[in-house]
Amino acid sequence: IAGITQAPTSQILAAGRRMTLRCTQDMRHNAMYWYRQDLGLGLRLIHYSNTAGTTGKGEVPDGYSVSRANTDDFPLTLASAVPSQTSVYFCASRGDRDTDTQYFGPGTRLTVL
């Protein structure tokens, strides 16, 4: 069982380019999340999905979009990358209860130049 995988591991991107970060989980979790982590700040929620077919906005959704076509996959798209989107991005999933633990993927380190 792999848990949660993310791709790519790292990426350098020119400003203005489109980029999709991939996230796949094999735990059949309904809830999934995208966070960004910047030095000196806590994890900030970008978007979330409580179940396949539904998505919601988190604390910092601007410039990002998500889709949830099925239970396993939750891609995050940057339509037109800007340098302020340079960050480490973590995908997470959670079991069916609202108080269940969130499990994190290994992260994607993104640099926008």
Add this chain to the structure above:
Amino acid sequence: GQNIDQPTEMTATEGAIVQINCTYQTSGFNGLFWYQQHAGEAPTFLSYNVLDGLEEKGRFSSFLSRSKGYSYLLLKELQMKDSASYLCAPLDSNYQLIWGAGTKLIIKP
């Protein structure tokens, strides 16, 4: 507003005990998580408290006081591998985790 306060950095000696404090203000409360995060890695789950009191799990214990908006993580018999950041994260009324910036713990031999 929602706010999490924990020390930015702490230093402790191998074999010793360290307590990492966290105070929080959230819109509603549905328990509090502690995660460990080694440099360059993902956060991993340590503990979850929803009732007042101390939960012990091996070398790690976590305490919660809901009335004071306060939690701490206690690490005993410190090992070099415990050098990491420790993240306090209460669960708000919408069952969203509110993350603190974390406490970087440095263990010295």
